Amino acid sequence: MKVAVSAYGEDLGAEINPRFGRCEYILIVDTKDKSVEAISNGNRNLGGGAGIQTAGLVIDKGAGAVITGSCGPNAMDVLSASGVKVYAGQAGIVGEAIDRFNRGELAPAAGATVPEKSGIEAPSGNAGYGSARGGGCRAAGGMGRGRGMGRGRGMGQGLGRRQ
Numbered sequence: 220m221k222v223a224v225s226a227y228g229e230d231l232g233a234e235i236n237p238r239f240g241r242c243e244y245i246l247i248v249d250t251k252d253k254s255v256e257a258i259s260n261g262n263r264n265l266g267g268g269a270g271i272q273t274a275g276l277v278i279d280k281g282a283g284a285v286i287t288g289s290c291g292p293n294a295m296d297v298l299s300a301s302g303v304k305v306y307a308g309q310a311g312i313v314g315e316a317i318d319r320f321n322r323g324e325l326a327p328a329a330g331a332t333v334p335e336k337s338g339i340e341a342p343s344g345n346a347g348y349g350s351a352r353g354g355g356c357r358a359a360g361g362m363g364r365g366r367g368m369g370r371g372r373g374m375g376q377g378l379g380r381r382q
Contacts, residue, residue: 222282222317223247223280223284224286224317225242225286225287226313227242229244230246230257231255231313232312232313234312235286235288235312236288237287238287239273239274240263240274240294241264242263243260243263244258244260245258245260245273245276246313247277247280247281250317253314256280260273274293274294274297275297278301282303284303284305284306284320284327285303285306286309287305287306290328290331290332295328295330306328307328307332308332
């Protein structure tokens with residue numbers, strides 16, 4: 220089976236990117252032999268629709284599942300309509316996540332895990348949910364889990380307070 224993983228790098232040793240539509244790379248991993256096709260995600264800089272376009276890319280590549288940190292409602296709708304299961308809430312190293320997937324340790328998400336447009340950086344310069352700048356305070360809700368392991372790739376540490 221082919222599994223798409225949102226990642227910061229181009230191989231199995233890369234960290235999972237918490238953002239699906241705006242990740243740097245989509246890794247298409249064959250779960251049988253662990254071969255990898257790394258695709259630079261040109262959709263990450265779109266003004267809107269990055270999740271939908273990235274979902275289309277994943278479907279076109281024949282992936283039957285997605286492993287990511289978060290997935291918005293529009294991307295989730297596109298993936299679900301095509302029968303692609305999304306395993307959100309994942310962090311760590313891509314290869315280790317593939318191993319967990321192969322062992323049946325991951326549970327598919329029932330729906331979107333973040334609100335629409337969560338991956339776009341706020342105009343004030345505050346980093347949005349899971350941005351590569353190390354998170355920050357989301358406008359509301361706070362989803363901070365501090366999984367960045369000191370590399371500026373955390374999922375925010377905000378308490379949901381507006382600034």
